[in-house]
Amino acid sequence: MRQPVLEILEAIGLRRTTGRLVEPGPGESELRKILEAAARAPDHGRCRPWRFIIVPKSGADGFGAVLESAYLQRCRRTGTPVDPTRRIRERERVRRTPTFLVVACCPRLDIPIPAHEQVAAVAAATENLLLAATAFGYGSKWATGPAATDSTVKRALGLGADDSIVGFVHLGSVAEDSAKPRAREEDISTVVQYWRRAS
Numbered sequence: 001m002r003q004p005v006l007e008i009l010e011a012i013g014l015r016r017t018t019g020r021l022v023e024p025g026p027g028e029s030e031l032r033k034i035l036e037a038a039a040r041a042p043d044h045g046r047c048r049p050w051r052f053i054i055v056p057k058s059g060a061d062g063f064g065a066v067l068e069s070a071y072l073q074r075c076r077r078t079g080t081p082v083d084p085t086r087r088i089r090e091r092e093r094v095r096r097t098p099t100f101l102v103v104a105c106c107p108r109l110d111i112p113i114p115a116h117e118q119v120a121a122v123a124a125a126t127e128n129l130l131l132a133a134t135a136f137g138y139g140s141k142w143a144t145g146p147a148a149t150d151s152t153v154k155r156a157l158g159l160g161a162d163d164s165i166v167g168f169v170h171l172g173s174v175a176e177d178s179a180k181p182r183a184r185e186e187d188i189s190t191v192v193q194y195w196r197r198a199s
């Protein structure tokens, strides 16, 4: 198991969406630690609304077929012509990713914590997951797109109508020939302000 070597601020600075991921993805014990970090997210009411559905290599073609078929159904439903490149991309999406998992929100509706707060907790868990993967030296991508709200895809994952897919998470190694990630400076001058009583 690789040791996490990055401090938290370093991991935050280095995390970035990596389009092309190569083998290997995190090993079993690394993935476990990454998911434990995800499940440490703040969670109002401690309702643990997150689910981490790992699609194993043996399921890559099967889940790829679900994504492809859902894409074709969406095209049919909306009268959009099928884009052959997109169709192949949907089918191959999981197979091309070293580690692919779905982060879902299964909100508890029997408690007074609003569903949107439970989704917020799952989004926090997803970021924890990406940061932990970064700390282990892996690249990552959080994706959504139309498949994330597709009922065929949700059903295939065992999710119900009240559940939502918060992200398809891709993890793997960053290719040697990719640009080395550099900590990025973020300009926060336009998004931070001090509150003042309105006059």
Ligand SMILES: Cc1cc2nc3c(=O)[nH]c(=O)nc-3n(C[C@H](O)[C@H](O)[C@H](O)COP(=O)(O)O)c2cc1C
Residues within 6 Å of the ligand: 015, 016, 017, 018, 142, 143, 144, 145, 166, 167
């Ligand atoms: C809820 C959510 C959904 C996203 N969906 C996609 C997606 O479908 N495809 C994609 O390439 N990136 C997706 N991203 C990643 C963002 O595009 C990315 O974080 C943004 O461009 C900033 O780049 P960085 O992650 O490298 O900082 C998503 C991010 C979030 C938080």
